[in-house]
Amino acid sequence: MLKKLFFVTALILCCFAISIAQTSVAGHPVLENLSSEPGIVEVELTASQERLSLVPGVETDVYAYNGRVPGPLLEVSEGDSVIVHFKNNLPEKTTVHWHGLHLPFVMDGSPFHPVGPGETFTYAFRIHEGTAGTYWYHPHPHHRTAWQVGMGLYGGIIIRDHNDPLPDTLTERLLILSDNRFDDDGQIEFAETGSRQKRVDDMNGREGDVLFVNDEIMPELTIRSGEVQRWRIVNASGARIYRLALEGHTFTHVGSDGGLFEHPVEVDEIILSNGERAELLVYGTGEPGSSITLRDLPYDRYMPMFRPSNWEKTNDLLTLLYTDEKPVQEPFEVPETLRKIPELTLDDATETRIMRMTNGKINSRTMDMNRVDETAELGATEIWDIRNLVGMDHPFHLHGFQFQVIDRNGEPVSQRKWKDTVNVPGFESARFIVRYDNYPGLWMFHCHILDHEDQGMMGVLEVK
């Protein structure tokens, strides 16, 4: 079984049927598991050009995974071995990057391993213990990520813990947030090279004025009064940072990129930058028959001279309808301790790497596929000092290894969390600690505003 798993990196399947999602989890169709063996999740994933109705009443040319935008959910559990038979039916090269997962370099779907048009690649990796959480997958070809994600290539991943401290009786929802821009014909619009809009998109990242939650605009979800729901949220937008609030309600923030926190935190709102995820408990404190709105509040992430005129506009994302049922009488209480997160200690750190982020560059360099920017030893623990030297937010993402943020602007953070993306607002700084376990290779680090990544605001860490 394992031999099969790890021997398939160059496997080319002669017959490639698109996997049809059979079941729905957290509101998403799930990639069908073709394996009947316990602990093996074997799925088929195809990227192709499709014509779908993203906006009601309009057919739009898109890129899609298995004919869907977003792509179907990959649902796995800790300890599983995952085999993804990927076929690229796009007219251009692509990759599938498993954002946040700890896996071998060749399986990371980074720009170093493009899959050409008409080619196949089998991604095979193991899901490590302690990594249960919410992740996502998206393409990562050099210079083309913003385009391909903008065209519709992204999907969610849920990794389950067999001993999840939160009961599976909670209604679970996966909310994949994205935005897009359409022309008068309903086609996805990208700014023309040389245009003023292109300049704005290059600086801000491309934002759209149509906001999607999964495959819908302003969907209606339901909750019962007194009920507690578990929401997993992914920011799959190329540039938009969300400041989420549910009117009249608080959230219990229980997890982020790398899974559950040690302790839940009560918050009025959360900020979710590009690539980040959040797990929230939503308490149905409203009256039966009432409704509330999940909102994206104004968030100023912009260079002042590129700030959109409507940046202070609040965007409505979805409606949460209370059913007419009587309130649930025994509401769920979240455990005070969700899990223990191993501490990466400063005393073990052997190096501090300073990353100076300017617009489009890291440490005054743009991405060069033939250059290694940083070199580290396998197993080493190191500190990364991320300094944003300009006046707009830059979310910093490291491939392959989850890290723990230590402090922001010199102030210690409140609790340990596993992260793979940390947003650093303008002129601010953040430090994180990371250990390079298990996997040598060439690992990308970059700004997760996808336009910035494509411009070359990215570098290579070689772990050997």
Add this chain to the structure above:
Amino acid sequence: MRIFKILVFSSIIGGLITVKAHAQMHSTDASHSDHTITILAEDYAFQAPDVIPQGWTTIEFSNEGNEDHFLLIAKPPEGKTFDDYASGVLIPFNDVWYALRDDGISQEDAMGKLGADLPEWFWAVEFIGGTGIIPAGATTQITLNLEPGSYVIECYMKNEDGELHNVEGMMRELTVTESPSEASPPNADIAITLSNFEMMIDGDLKPGKHTFSVHVAEHPEQGFGHNVHVARVAPDTDVREVQRYMNFMEIDGLQTPAPVQFIGGMHIMPQGNTGYFTAELESGRYLFISEYTGHLGVMQDVTIE
């Protein structure tokens, strides 16, 4: 509008004086009571302290980027913030620049547009000084007397794509507190005086490191005023080409790569102020040139032997 009338006289070359500096003056004194901060320039941002004490401040300015950079310190008027400056001033400048670059409008029309688009409070912005242009890898020092307040530091050179460095991100807020420093100004061995429309250089310009004082005796009523950039030039360099390069409204003006090697200087200061900069000179020909008024005569063409 009242601005830029001076700049439209781009063909005027007045008061161009070639001198061999005469001997005398003080020796360089680097031992003055010190209050030094470091500001690093890169493509396209500054690494700088956020808060510093008031008083005489020496700024060690290093260019760690790959392009030429300078440092200009601006003090928005009371009630106007860094954000106001970035959005209210940079946008009109950038729009005008795009109109010049992409739409081909004339410099005269560009000046008119700029005058119309800039907020009225722009005319109350004080430019406090800063460095002249320095190339990648170079370091220079300036010393200025900074009063408490909120300042903006910026560089408005252009990159190879023709984008302004400040718009790319090369601007930052610097707060000067009421807390005093004990520093005093350095002793200069070369004195430069800027006026309408000439540049006087007094001192023994010879090979070696010098501390220059720059005094603004007067500014023209219109335009941005005088400053000094020091450039090492070839014997056959056409001064008019350098003057043209100093005009940011020229398509390749203030754009990397520069046609000459700049070694620093002193950016615009208020009338009556004195600031200091250091520069190392070698034998050869140098231009001391004011960015906005060099073509009107505020420059010196110097041969150092």
